[in-house]
Amino acid sequence: MITADEITVRYGRSPALDRVSLAVADGAMTGLVGPNGSGKSSFLRALLGAVDRAGGKAFADGDELSVLSARQRALRLAAVAQSEDSGNPLTVAESVLLGRSVHRRGWEPYRAEDRAAAAEAMRATGVDGLADKAFTALSGGERQRALIARALAQRSTHLLLDEPTNHLDVRFQHEVLELVRGLPLCTVVVLHDLNLAARYCDEVVLLDRGRVTAAGKPDHVLTPPVLEPVYRIGVRRFTVDGAPHLAFSPRGVR
Numbered sequence: 001m002i003t004a005d006e007i008t009v010r011y012g013r014s015p016a017l018d019r020v021s022l023a024v025a026d027g028a029m030t031g032l033v034g035p036n037g038s039g040k041s042s043f044l045r046a047l048l049g050a051v052d053r054a055g056g057k058a059f060a061d062g063d064e065l066s067v068l069s070a071r072q073r074a075l076r077l078a079a080v081a082q083s084e085d086s087g088n089p090l091t092v093a094e095s096v097l098l099g100r101s102v103h104r105r106g107w108e109p110y111r112a113e114d115r116a117a118a119a120e121a122m123r124a125t126g127v128d129g130l131a132d133k134a135f136t137a138l139s140g141g142e143r144q145r146a147l148i149a150r151a152l153a154q155r156s157t158h159l160l161l162d163e164p165t166n167h168l169d170v171r172f173q174h175e176v177l178e179l180v181r182g183l184p185l186c187t188v189v190v191l192h193d194l195n196l197a198a199r200y201c202d203e204v205v206l207l208d209r210g211r212v213t214a215a216g217k218p219d220h221v222l223t224p225p226v227l228e229p230v231y232r233i234g235v236r237r238f239t240v241d242g243a244p245h246l247a248f249s250p251r252g253v254r
């Protein structure tokens with residue numbers, strides 16, 4: 001379980017996140033949505049300890065994240081950031097195996113179970129056919145799937161994904177989220193595509209200018225009256241396959 005309690009992040013004087021609280025249950029997937037610059041990535045960075053918090057606390061399974069060592073934190077949280085280093089000189093298989101580093105002590109060689117976990121993660125994300133290809137030679141979508149494979153190979157109990165569907169074609173967008181939703185993990189996923197959030201997330205948290213504007217089931221959060229003032233665009237809502245489906249109209253803003 002992830003619990004964030006009034007997290008505040010500042011870059012300089014202005015707060016990028018202002019007392020943001022949320023809870024994600026085991027096995028559940030929470031979507032973090034909101035306009036550009038609303039603080040979504042900053043929230044993930046605050047959980048990961050990649051930015052200093054100006055206030056608040058964050059817990060994974062009851063343990064305060066800021067007091068854990070980097071290794072202890074990595075055993076709990078696996079992450080895929082928005083843009084990851086593209087200068088990686090490794091093959092896909094080697095890159096995915098890096099997710100197992102946290103399970104090794106010092107310079108110990110990888111064990112059979114590390115290779116098995118990496119192979120399973122590559123199969124699950126459909127990059128097993130690319131195992132020997134250089135990471136730098138991958139397309140944007142292939143690279144994204146390899147990064148997700150690396151995070152899955154880590155076998156942490158919680159997963160943080162920053163726009164994991166970026167660069168993915170429509171089929172893989174759905175496949176990746178279907179896959180992630182089916183994992184018995186506690187997942188926070190930043191999504192720009194509100195229709196993907198509606199379909200795959202158990203809960204949605206809407207951020208606006210660093211604050212939580214709405215939170216709850218997609219059905220309750222992803223409504224025209226909630227979304228229109230935040231995104232300042234007209235929103236119409238339909239139902240497709242039992243999930244809310246939104247259409248946007250720049251001229252329709254109320």
Ligand SMILES: Nc1ncnc2c1ncn2[C@@H]1O[C@H](COP(=O)(O)OP(=O)(O)OP(=O)(O)O)[C@@H](O)[C@H]1O
Pocket residue numbers: 011012016034035036037038039040041042043
């Ligand atoms: N390293 C930084 N230094 C200064 N300001 C920053 C830094 N990183 C983010 N910000 C600012 O903090 C605010 C929140 O940024 P953040 O990247 O968390 O938003 P976001 O919701 O993830 O945006 P996007 O949807 O565009 O990725 C923005 O105003 C941004 O300009």
